[in-house]
Amino acid sequence: MYFRNKVIWITxxxxxxxxxxxxxxxxxxxxxxxxxxxxxxxxxxxxxxLQSTKDVFVQTLDLEDYVSLPKIVKKVMDRYPKIDxxxxxxxxxxxxxxxxxxxxxxxxxxxxxxxxxxALTKAVLPSMMKHDLGHIVxxxxxxxxxxxxxxxxxxxxxxxxxxxFDSLRAELDAMDKDIxxxxxxxxxxxxxxxxxxxxxxxxxxxxxxxGQANGMTAEIFAKKALKAIRKKxxxxxxxxxxxxxxxxxxxxxxxxxxxxxxxxVT
Numbered sequence: 001m002y003f004r005n006k007v008i009w010i011t012x013x014x015x016x017x018x019x020x021x022x023x024x025x026x027x028x029x030x031x032x033x034x035x036x037x038x039x040x041x042x043x044x045x046x047x048x049x050l051q052s053t054k055d056v057f058v059q060t061l062d063l064e065d066y067v068s069l070p071k072i073v074k075k076v077m078d079r080y081p082k083i084d085x086x087x088x089x090x091x092x093x094x095x096x097x098x099x100x101x102x103x104x105x106x107x108x109x110x111x112x113x114x115x116x117x118x119a120l121t122k123a124v125l126p127s128m129m130k131h132d133l134g135h136i137v138x139x140x141x142x143x144x145x146x147x148x149x150x151x152x153x154x155x156x157x158x159x160x161x162x163x164x165f166d167s168l169r170a171e172l173d174a175m176d177k178d179i180x181x182x183x184x185x186x187x188x189x190x191x192x193x194x195x196x197x198x199x200x201x202x203x204x205x206x207x208x209x210x211g212q213a214n215g216m217t218a219e220i221f222a223k224k225a226l227k228a229i230r231k232k233x234x235x236x237x238x239x240x241x242x243x244x245x246x247x248x249x250x251x252x253x254x255x256x257x258x259x260x261x262x263x264x265v266t
Contacts, residue, residue, distance in 0.1 A: 002230045004029035007080045011063065011120065012090030014041035016191030017139060017225075020218035021087060024226055026052040033076060033083075035061045036090060063090050063116025064108065073123035082131055085229070086124050088117045088138040093197035094154040095209075095266055100200035106153045108202065113157035118164055128179050135180040137229055138165055142187045142242060146249040146256065150265050154197075169234070180232045184225050185246075187239020188215030194266075209266045216240060 003025050010025075012018035013034035022034055026049035034042050034049075039060045046056045057079065061072050077083070091113040094105070121136055128134030143151050144158030162183060169181035194209040221238055228236035237243045249256045 001028055006084040007031045008085040009033040009083050010087045011035045014038040017218050018089045019045050020222035022049055024222040029053050031055040033057045035059050037062050063112045066116045066119035069119045070123045083124055085135045093193050095150050095197045095205045096200035098152040105198050105202050109153040109157045114160045132178050137182045139184045142185050144185055145246045148265050182233055183235045185237045187242035188212050189221050190215045190217050
């Protein structure tokens with residue numbers, strides 16, 4: 001029961017991976033802070049979690065409005081002065097060719113996925129530094145390790161997260177701080193992420209990808225992710241056969257370049 005009584009803040013907790021993580025952690029007795037834009041869905045998740053744990057707090061936030069996050073963090077930390085684990089899970093995906101994607105969409109993906117996550121992390125970090133204790137977990141994607149067609153801006157935002165958190169980890173290690181950084185990289189997980197993914201003009205795709213439909217369930221993903229978090233892994237790749245892309249890219253780059261242009265991604 002590693003997570004029992006730990007204060008854990010999860011973004012993107014109203015559905016999909018975030019909801020599955022919240023429910024799994026509630027069954028292990030964690031104290032939970034649940035965040036997303038959708039207050040109604042967050043309260044539904046809270047009520048489910050309260051069947052297994054005693055303390056669940058709902059705090060709405062919008063990662064795109066990243067300038068508002070320091071105030072929100074102060075409000076949360078007035079209630080919970082010490083955050084044991086921050087799980088940066090909130091974000092949005094993309095399904096469009098680079099040439100068809102407006103710069104406004106590029107910017108929105110970076111604002112939500114990268115700047116929102118970084119702003120929240122920076123606001124929580126001083127407390128972890130003060131206590132010399134904490135764990136920052138960021139759910140990125142396998143496309144944070146390699147790019148695929150129809151994901152140019154999404155992949156860029158996820159690559160940016162890897163760069164930021166690798167640097168932050170090195171800085172904390174150099175200062176001998178007992179703060180862990182984990183990057184969790186999902187492949188195809190069966191959630192509604194493809195329904196909400198942005199197409200070139202900024203509207204939602206509003207359909208399920210074949211890969212997503214055949215992906216790992218969010219519940220299985222949550223179990224594997226929590227195991228990686230418990231072991232304080234620096235990076236974990238979670239999915240089905242698509243995980244092989246990380247190793248093909250690393251060890252057989254010529255083969256990767258041949259395969260990736262032909263892969264079915266929607």
